[in-house]
Amino acid sequence: MATPTEIAEKLRLTMRALGCSSLKDLCGRFRAVNASTYFDLQRSQKWLQGKAEPRFAEVYQDWAKVLALPQDGAWIATCSLEEFQAELVARFGPRTAPTRTPARASATLGVEIAGRYAAYSLAWSPHFAGRVLRASLQLNLARAGTIGAEYREDLPIGAAFFQGTAAIAGRTLHLPLHDVATGLPLFMSFALPGPPAAVLCGVQCGAALLSHSAEPMAGRILLVRLRGAPELRASNRYLAPGESVAADLAALGVVLPPGGEVLLQAALGGLDRVTTAEQTRLSEMFDPAFLAG
Known part of the structure; x- marks a missing residue:
């Protein structure tokens, strides 16, 4: 079989x-379609992230069966992304058609914001209350003017890796993300500044990953654009109590003027959550009224 091409993108289109x-x-x-398939969660995570490609021809044959394609697995592995997408559009409809982005939005995304960012937000986990979580986010200019987003949190229980495709509305940037392993959603929205777009201030909502309860959460998030390609995974973490965000940025090559820490902490703001107790109190009031009606 010839060398497989665009496997990660083909998997996203398949999903x-x-x-x-x-x-x-x-x-x-x-x-x-195959109870003994090699397409398991651990392997497919690497394939979806572009870190590896399926080495077993059986994976591609199973893939053809999953999609009920007339072509065989070898075609899936070696066809162009455009050919694969056209076949999916023909069989499954326009939901697999390319996403069209206005020319101005494409230019804005490509020139102004594509790059690697250090991401700072207040910890959602009750085990790290009051501390700042430093994560990382990559915005990549993709085909047809779209922007792919990859967000990573390195937690004490392991890494959480989210992916999605950015959307532009006016001068705002929106990132609907999903954890590649579990499908857990996470949504971010940012004000979109002009060049050089060194920092993006926004909000995010979802649920805490490291928590005994799944309470809806919302809060601020700051993205600080980094020059070059510094590796962030090794230092992604919950900052220590009282640890300076400005000092962490200085270690990444971003030196802020005096007073920068005060502005950063103010920009991070506070958290908002819907607690189980609040939901219970409201349900106890509204449920009887609903049932009585």
Whole structure:
């Protein structure tokens, strides 16, 4: 078999065509056609991240069965992304068609904001309350003027890796993200500054990953654009109590003027959450009224 091409993008298109909300869902589709498939969660995470490609021809044959294509697995592996997408559009409809981005939005995304960012937000985990979480986010200019987003948190229990495609509305940037392993959603929205777009201030909402309860959460998030390509995974972490965000940025090559820490802490603001107790109190009031009606 010839060298496989664009496997990560083809997997994303496959998930969109099949309506899979997570990689776990897609694994289930493969198991449905072959109980002993090599397409498992651990391997497919690496394939979706572009870190590796399937080495077994059986994976591509299972893939063809999952999509019920007339072509065989070798075609999936070696066809162009455009050919693969055209076949999916023909079979599954326009939801797999290319995303069209206005020319101005494409230029803005490509020139002004594509790059690597250090991401700072107040910890959602009750185990690290009051501390700042330093994560990392990459915005990549992709085909057809789209922007791919990859967000990573390195937690004491392991890494969480989110992916999605950016959307532009006026001078705002929106990132609908999903954890590649579980499908857990995370949404971010930012004010979109002009060049050089060294920092993006925004909000995010979702649920805490490191928590005994799944309470809806919302809060501020700051993205600081980094020059060059510094590796952030090794130093992504919850900052120590009282540790300076400005000092962490200085270690990454971003030196702020005196007073910068005060402005950063103010920009991070506070958290908002819907607690289980609040929901219970409201339900106790509204449920009887609803049932009585």
